[in-house]
Every structure is written in structure tokens, then in C-alpha cells.
Amino acid sequence: MVKTICAQIKEYKWATITTPVFMLLEVAMETIIPLLMASIIDDGVNKGDTHHIYVMGIWMIFAALFALICGCLGAKYGSKASMGLGKNLRKAMFRNIQTYSFANIDKFSTAGLVTRMTTDVTNIQNAFMMILRMAMRAPASIICAMAMSFFISPQLATIYLIAVILLGGFLIFISTKAMKYFEKAFEKYDELNESVQENVSAIRVVKAYVRENYEKKRFSKAAENIYKVFTKAESLVVCNTPLMQFTVYACILLISWLGAHMVVGNELSTGDLMALLTYCMNILMNLMMLSMVFVMISLSLASARRICEVLNEESTLHNPDDPIMDVPDGSIKFDHVSFRYSKSSETPILSDINLEIRSGETIGIIGGTGSSKSSLVNLISRLYDAGSGSVIVGGHDVREYDMDTLRNQVAVVLQQNVLFSGSILDNLRWGDKDATDEQCIEACKMACADEFIETFPDKYDTHIEQGGTNVSGGQKQRLCIARALLKKPKVLILDDSTSAVDTATDAKIRASFAKAIPGTTKLIIAQRISSVMDADKIIVMNNGCVDGFDTHENLLKNNKIYREVYDAQTNGGGDFDEGGAA
Template sequence: MKKLSKFLKPFALMTAFVLVLVFLQSLSELYLPTLMADIVDKGVMNGDSAYVWKIGGYMLLVAAGGMACSIAASYYSAKVASGFGKNLRSKVFSHVSGFSLHEFDQIGTSSLITRTTNDITQVQQVLVMMLRMMVMAPLMCIGGIIMAVSKDAKLTLVLAVSLPVLILVIVILAKKGLPLFKSMQKKLDGLNRVLRENLTGIRVVRAFNRIEHEKKRFDVANLDLTETAIRVNKLMATLMPIMMIFLNLTTVAIIWFGGIRIDHGHMQVGDLMAFIQYAMQIMFSLVMVSMMFVMIPRAAVSAGRITEVLELTADISDPLAPKQPEAGRGVVEIQDVTFRYPGAELPALSSISFAMKPGETTAIIGGTGSGKSTLVNLLPRFYDIESGRILIDGVDIREMTQDDIRSRIGFVPQQAVLFSGTIAENIRFGKEDATDEEIRHAAKIAQAEDFIEAMPDGYDSIIFQGGSNVSGGQKQRLSIARALVRKPEIYVFDDSFSALDFKTDAKLRAALKAETGDSSVLIVAQRVSTIMDADQIIVLDEGKIAGIGKHRELLETNKVYREIVMSQLSEEEIV
């Protein structure tokens, strides 16, 4: 929690104002029982109605002032907590945006979502309570004890017996509750993961008729979280009855011994009434503390999880003195590159070397798991290589800023991703200041113009979340248009033509050749027909280069490539 306190600095003045308001509210509540004692002892006992009305008026003013302070404190504490939550969410989001794929794999997407939403909300709720109670509870407790002693010192021995026992109970329950709160947040992550997998994979679930299986998975995760929540609530639910028992027993003891002291003339009736009020205030201040003990452990767990994200540094960072390529336009050299995923025993890629030049198309083909997508993820520096070098126009990408690297690349991922918004907004995602003419031109090259214009609102047609209202081929073409609109030096197409029919594929490749003539083009493909005309074809097999050359050359000399070709094309098509 302390590590997150820096996010309160912009609200320091408002926080101080809240604490002052709470202080004034506490003083008003501590003063009211003394005024009531004066009314009873000096007004009612003496039959002085004027005094009763006078002090009663003071009580109304003090109560009204306390109420005004309470309302203002509630408003500003909520404002501070909301601003704190907003700033913290923004910081976590921007920090996570700088993570490499390794950090996402390490924490997990579902956990990051929980930490950015539920965990920050937990901390925010506790902050509101702390702003109100962290001054009020100790002030009411200490102030109540001082005022009770001023009314009758000997009677406070009753509190000296009950309060330590009550504090001990609160501490024991809080210590038992903390591990359960930690467990709850982890199980909430698990529930989010199951729910996210089910929703994103709903088509697969239904296609394989596994709805009941997914329901059982969700029920198991849900029941696990529920059982832990019930255990926590049972534990914390015992706190209030225990508090009430001690409160009532303490009140009975005060009335019993207070009655004896009144009988002996050591105490007045009004003072006893005030003493009972102060005892209640002391006990209720401990109730406030106990409520904080219920909330703070869970918030402490949440704060720890948020801090873990903020303290996690990305494996990939920009150099202190970045370099920029001086000349050239998209010359890429991959020199003896080896890469392995974190925790993997064997490298995913070993000793990869080749070059890409402007105006040429380089194609990568290979079997499943050969490392094709891994290789293209290294070029925009989504992962860092283990050894070797990747150069863009003679500069190692580790000596360039990530923004500089990625601004030179038009990347079309293997899984086409669209965002909720219009078609124009999705294409403009590739270039923020793209004109309408540039958007239409990119869509035309990507063979998306016909289906876009056939839609009711054309380029202003809405794309649903995840592109659920367009087909797989349409999503791929819009993703390609998004890359084309930025006119980069390097194009990377990661199996981006798989959902296209052969006719559209051929037309798209022909249009691309004219459009990307001055750029380096890297195509990863499963279909041989997509890459037959490439200037160089790189054949990957088990993370290693099995051959480099043109189609005819590889067909004659490379066994791996020949097997891939024979499995896809007929004798007539091969030639």
C-alpha cells in the first residue's frame, strides 16, 4: 500500500482538507455527550428550562456542524479516491503497454485484467474508508477515553478490562483472514481465465459440442472462489456479534458500577449518561477499526498485485543513446540469430541468417512448429534474440527505439485483429493522419473495396468487437489495408492470405507487387501457390534453415520444400 501512496500526491491538498473535516466532525461528536450531561445535571435536575433550551440549541448547532463536515468529508474523500483510481489505472495501462510478449506470458492476460480493474477498485474502496476512519477511529477512541476519565476515572477500569480483549480478538481474526484474501484474488484470476477462454473460443466450444464441459469448468472455478469467499465472510461475520457482546456487557457493567457510584454520591446521573455515550463511541471506533481490518487485508493483497505489475520491468527497453539508420530503405539483415522462449530447453530458432532488400519479396515456408511466426515476431522486436544480430539499414534493432523500428514496418499478424469502430477507423489505425483517399487506395490494393462499398454505410460501417460481423477473409483484407496505408519500408505478412480464395489471393499479390515495389516484403505462408513467385524462399525445418533459393531451384535441390510442394500441388501446377 505504501508504494502506491505516491499516486495520492496530486490530491495532497484535498486529502488534508478531508482530514481536517473529519477532525472537526470527531470533535463535534465528542462534545455532544458533555452538553447532554450539562442539560441533565444543571438543567433538568435544577428544573431550569431556560438552561435546557440554551444548551439544547448549542447541541443542535454542534450536531449540524458535525453533519456538514461529515457530508463534505464524504464527498471529497470519494473525489480523492476516484482520482487516485483513475491515475493508477492509467499508469498500470501505460506500463503494461510497454511490456514485451514475455511479460504478458509471465503474468497472464486474465490476471492483468483483474489487476487493472478489480484490484484497483479494492484499493480505491479502502482509500475512501481510510480517509474517513484513519483520523476518526483513533481520535474517537483516544478522545473518548480522555472524556470518560474526565467524567469518572475509576469507572474507566471497566474499559481497561474489555478493550484489550476486544483488540486481541480483532488482531486474531485479521491474521487468519489475510491468507484467505490472497487466495481469493488468485481464484478470481482463475475464474476470469476460464470465462475469457470460453467467450473467446465460443465457436470452437459449440463446434465440438463442449458446452456442458465448459459449464463444469466454470462451475468448478466458481465454486472454488465461492467456498473461499464463504470462509472469509464466516470469519469476518463473527466480528460484529463479538463486538456487540462486548459492547452490551461493557454497557451493563458501566450502569452497574455507575449506579453504585451515584448512590455513594461520587457521580451524577448526567455524567453517567455521558460516560455511557463515550464508552459507546470508544467501542464503535473499534468497530471502525475492525471494518478496516476486514477491508485492508484484501486491499493489501490487491495493492501487492498492482505493485508487482508496476515493478515488473520489460525485458525489452530502448537504448539510452538510440541510433537511426542513416541511409537505405528497408534493407534487413538477419545474422546468425538464435532464439529460445523463456523456460524452454531447446531453441525455437537456431543460426538463422538471410537478407531482405527493397523491391524484393522474401517468403518463409515450413511445417507446423518450424519457427515461421517466431521469426517474424523477432523483426518488430516483440521478443529479444538470444544471440546474433538483426539489422535494419545497417543498424542493430537493439540500438534503435522500438517506436523507430515499428514505424518502419507494416505488420499483418497471423490472426487478423480488428477493433470496435468504423472500417475507416480500423484502416486508419495504421496511420493516424491518413486521408480518406489514402484509406480508399489501401482498401483497393487489399481487395477490400468491393465488400466495403457493398455495406450500407461503406467506410463508415461499424465493425463489432473482434470483427465478429465480417468474415475471416474480410478481416484479413482489412488487416492488410491497415498495413498498406502507412506505406512502410518493410512489409511483414504472417500467413495473412490463408483465408482468401485462390482468385482473390492472386489479385492481391499482383496489386501488392506494384504497391510495394520500393519496400522489402516478408511473407510467411502455408500455401506454396502464394510464394512461388518470391525472389527468395526460405525453408524452415525444426527452427533451422533447410534451404534458401527460388521455387524451381528449391524444387530440384531441397527435399523438405519438395515434400511441401508435392503435398499441395499437382504435377501440372508444380511447373
């Protein structure tokens, strides 16, 4: 875990190394100052040597200034190193997330990933800053002050040693107990972020169903859970302060009492007693700082584990050693394909699928909810890998292709259409970043999107809000289809992506496909038989199996499910889940 986190220091190694060096130099100066003070009292004030007072005073000023400069430089480079580590951690996590397959993404919740890249990284930053500065400064200061105390008076220095041992043991005990609560706290953060994310992204639904009070209660519950866990953790951590203060004052009283007797008995000089009191405060204050470091490290360990989970997660999909960099055509073949989302699942999602589709064909896919239509097409662009059997595109197993090459030639318009903040042209150029305005307009005409775009005041420069919240569902679907068409793919998959489009527009889109992209293999998933009845062939899915694969006319004659659904839809409506699809 430490190795994984430290690997992200990278270009900030110099700042990481110099910060503790400056901290140690600051400690050295702070250790010298009490000795100079003792010399002023014993050899200057007591002996009436004004010259000695001036000389030692000047040395004290230089030592204090040098300590100040070292402290400032330590703070500067410590901030640079810790902020740099945070930046690199976020970049590394984001880069690794981009390599995830759908199976990897399913493992982490969106809210959990957001928490890891925000709250968890911030905790690591703060802890790293504390480690570079306080974790180096405090132990060094304690050791130096303890050594000087034993040099001056071993008898009185023993008091410090006993206090340090007792407090150190108590701090370890507290940190261990608090750690358990901190680990639970971040799980609660995930729940809080999930509540906020869902509420904001679905605010229209919340208001439409007047569920504001429910959402408030849900958020309050998540916030209350975090409050309770952190209260338990902090109730332990807060014990540090009173115990530390009690120890500080007890040591001062003991040293003052015993030291006064030793001064009277000429066993100790007044200056040495002052130096010992200064070292006492130095030791115990730095021990308090060390306790804060322990708490911060305890807090960050839970964050570090969660970050390492994301960084160390390897994609379940990998490019072959010598990948094929060109997809010859849009032919597709499923050869005894079976698939499970999880290896532990008893029942496969897809069972022994055998299909053969020629390049340029239009294939309809229909089936009831849960019949694995989307799972079937997800294997074509290798969003998932088949558990057994082979998915062959262009005459080659999809696992033989470079994944970027394959996905550039297999355009998918998913069920959940997503648009990004920016202009319409910006969104369209996700399909082809170098597409001209004319190419974008042509793609929109094929997708029947130009009809509504031309009604906007800014036309193709119209700004799209995040998620496409300022356009309707049907408009969003047509923009996503146009975006996919700009890829000029060999295979185009429309995963129920015209469900929000009226029947007439749906027919126009299909007609434009037949005319404009005749060489592209088109797979159209739909609930309406009218959307697929003109296809070359239609796949009927039922419970993860292919129940039928033929033309519309032949399926009407030979496939019971297809015929019952067709009758239900042509005799007054209904979708595939009604009228015999089960």
C-alpha cells in the same frame, strides 16, 4: 507497495489531506456533546436552572450541526480522493501495459490483467475511503472518548480499556487469518474472468460444437471456488459482530451496575454516568468500525500486491540513449541470431540464424508448425530481442533504433488478425491516422478488399463489431493487410495472413504488391508453396533452423524438405506439415 499506490494520488492530495481533518473535527464535536448533556442534567435539570438548559441545548445543536457539516464534507472529499486514486491506478496500469514487450505480456494472463484493473482497483478504492474516514475517525474517537472517560471516572474507564485491549487482539488475530483466504480469492477471480472472456469471444465455436453445458459447468466451478474461499474468510470475519455486541452489552451492564452504586454513594453524578454510557457506546461502536477497516485493508492488501506487480513490471525492451530516428531502407540481416522465449529454456527457439535480404526483395518463408517462422519475423520489428547475435534492418541493429520509428517502418500482419469496433475507415486509419478516403480505398484495392467492401450497403462506413465478428476470416485478413499498407512501410511482413483467402485472390494480392510497392521488402509466411514460389528467394524453416534459403527452382533441386512438400501439394493437396516437413 504503499509508496507505489500512494504515488497515484497525484492531483487529489488536497482532498486526501482535508478528509481526515474534517473527520477529526467531527470527532471533536461528538466528544463535546456528552459533556454538554451531562451539564444539562447536573446543572440544569437537577438544579432547576431552565436558562442553563436552554444555553447548553443551543450549544449542543451547534455542535451537532457542525459535526454533521464536517461529516458531509469528509464524505465528499473522501469520495473524490478514493475515486481519483482508482482512476489514476487504472490509467497508470494501462499506460504501463502499453509499454510491455510480448515477453511481459506472456507473463500475465489477459483475465488476470482485467481482474487487476476492475476488482482489485475497486478494493483499493474502498479501502482508501475507509482509511481516510474510518481509520482516522475511529482511533481519534476512541482516544478522545477514553480520555474523557478517565477524566470523569478512572475506575469505570478501566472497564473500557480492558475491553479495547481484548477486542483489539482478537481483531488482529481474525484479520491475519482472513488475509490468507482473501489472497486465494483473487486467483479464483482470474479463473472466473478467463472463463467468461473465452466463452464470450468464442461463442460461435461453443455453439457450433454444442458445448454450452460444458461451459456452464466450467463457469459454475469457477464461481463455486470463489464462493468457498470467501465463505471461509467471511466465517472468520463474521465473528466480529457477536463478540462486539457481547462486549458492548457487558460494558453497559457493568458501568450501569457500578455507576449506580457510585451515584448512590455520591461518588459520581447522574450526568457523569450518562456521559460515561455515551462514551461507552462511542468507544465500542468505533472499535467495530475499526474492525471493518482491518477487514477491508486485509482484503485490499492482496489487491495492492497484484496491482503493484503490473505497475512495477518493467518492459524487457528499452530504447537506447541516443536512438536512430530513421530507417534508411528495408534491407534485413540476421547475424548468428539465437533466441529463447525464456532464459530458463534449455532449447533455443531459433539457433544460429544467418540470413541476408536486400531491400525491396520478396522473400517467402515456409516451414512446419512449430518451426519458428513467426518467432523469426517477430525479431525484425523488435517485438522480442534476440538472445545472441544481431538483427540488422537498414544497416543498423534494431536495438539502435527508436522502437516507434522501427515499428512504423516494419508493418506486421499477424496470424491472429484483430479488428476493432468502429467503421471500416476507422480500422484502416490505424495504419495512418491522417490517411484520406482515397488513400484508404487505394490500399484496399491493393489488398483486394474493395471487392467485398463495395457490396456492403454502407461501403467504407460499414460498422465492424469488436474483433471483426461480422466479417469473414478472409475479409478480415484483407482489411488487416490494407491497414498495414497504409503505413507505407519499408518492410512488410505477412504472417500467414492470406491463409483464409482463395488461391486466385492470393495471387492478385501478390501481383499488386509487386506493382504498387516495389521498393518495400516483403516477407510472406505461408503454408502453401503456391503463395511463395514466385518470391525472389524462399526460406525453409525446420526446428528453429534455416534448412534452405534460395529460389524456388534451386530449392526443388537441392532441398529435400521443400521438394517433398512441393510434390505433396501439387499431387493432390496437403500442407507443409504433411509429406516430409518433419
